[in-house]
Amino acid sequence: MKMFDPHIHMTSRTTADYQAMAEAGIVAIVEPAFWLGQPRTNAGSFEDYFNGLLGWERFRASQFGIRHFCTIALNPKEANNPKVSEAVLDILPRYLQKEGVVAVGEVGYDDQTDAEERIFARQMEMAMEFDLPILIHTPHRDKKRGTIRSIDLVRELNIPEERVLIDHNNEETLPLVLDSGCWAGHSIYPNTKMAEERMARLVKQFGSERIIVNSAADWGVSDPLKVPKTVSKMREMGISEADITTIVWDNPVAFFSQSGNMDLADIETRPNINQTQLYDGNSVLRGQAPIVENR
Amino acid sequence: MKALLHDLLHTRMDPPARIWFEKALEAANAPVNENVLLGYYAGASRRMGKRALSLGEEEQARARAMDPELPLDHWGVDEAARALVLLSLDHLAPDDFAHRVLQCYDLGDSREQESWLRGLALLPHCERFLSTAVDACRTNIIPLFEAIACENPYPSRQFPELNFNQMVLKCLFNAIAVNRIIGLEKRLNRELSRMADDYVSEREAAGRTVPTDIWMVLAPCIESEGLSRVHRYLHHENSDHRLWAARGLGFTANGESRRVLAGQREIERDGRVKEAIETSLARLS
Structure with a gap:
């Protein structure tokens, strides 16, 4: 079964992860721009990071037969840092028009401050201007209130709700998101956010329409195989293959292809691997025999 | 407060540390050389050690008289030394003082930032550093978060309600006991x-x-x-x-x-x- 992980931070993962993901059936991923754990001190740091998402990381994924897309934005946490926020907003238009950018994101609330709201709104306006869908991060703390405020802001700005994916939902926020016209993402995590079995129960209760699951794997305790693991759990709990396919393929493809930056014919097949390729003279190999596929 | 810190440190330094620390305090005198000062601020852990101050009874009483909410007992020797270095910059004009103090945080590693946050409530006009203290709560490094949230009187004295509430929630999320937040009851x-x-x-x-x-x-x-x-x-x-x-x-x-x-x-x-x-x-x- 081919699968899509629509939220995973591969810059902080290893090539062993890429191999395991490819073996498990993941053929396409979206890597949202986020914060790196260490706060950045200047806008130039963001330029290099965005370039990395669009360049080296896409190449690295391709070396394992995985199509890599990304979303670009100033994340909610660093929206609070006036030393970088305005300067990053200034450079966004140039990145939002690049190939492989399938949404503006992650935007949203973290501490739910005024600065976060102002920058959240401005980036949603940019998404409208550049005709991109929007990926909204919901906060860890005070999540329900943050989700309600996010939906309110989407409506206030007259953003078509089918162009908005609200992520990291749980039992309490999912009904709110489904009541709006927005798509509902779920990050399946080892300890926090959402677990496989809880996810399967939610699918049984709410169906598969506008439901998306992802691993949100990053530099923390997380698992890049959570999408395939959730598929197994859903199957085990009697959810139909059609519903599972809707959730782990059709929905993310439908949502992100609204960007016009995802070729629907291309994405149906896994890209051939050619590990003899180099990026800026760099290979992902360290002396191994390169895999070259010719399917 | 400077005298108290000086006395506490004096009895806890061996001769090489004492010589080093006198130079560190000199570096805080005018004219301040940026990189020299930052070097001394960074070097405190290596030169002074990180063991806890562990106050005796008389010292406790003296510290309480200065500020009953400030648990100096939790501080490391290096952290007390860093606080004294920052306090020794008070001869500078207010804007210059704030600039130098902020540099010690912005360019510091985790332990330097922890020390800075622990000593924050002691600094003159410490309300100027509110945005840095609030931003420190956004860290994922738990010891750094604890340095501002726990055993530190600064948040309950200075944080606006929204930021204070977020900090308390973050403690609950990370299994950090909320009774470690100084002044919680009044907020x-x-x-x-x-x-x-x-x-x-x-x-x-x-x-x-x-x-x-x-x-x-x-x-x-x-x-x-x-x-x-x-x-x-x-x-x-x-x-x-x-x-x-x-x-x-x-x-x-x-x-x-x-x-x-x-x-x-x-x-x-x-x-x-x-x-x-x-x-x-x-x-x-």
């Missing part, structure tokens, strides 16, 4: 109780456990529906839930809480919980 508020109540709903819906000390911030200003939840947890099989529910209920202004506490007193077997119930009943009467 309890309705929004904080509402946020804690929503968090309990979220945890219950996910089939997960609830932090046992959440009742300390949930109970005080909650609406009636949330209060009946606290009453339920006052009878919980886990005595830690009972303990904190009992303590939290002591800060409510509700006759029903008195009745519920009195009821639990009759059947409570755990000595700690009994004591908490008595204290809360006394507070409510």
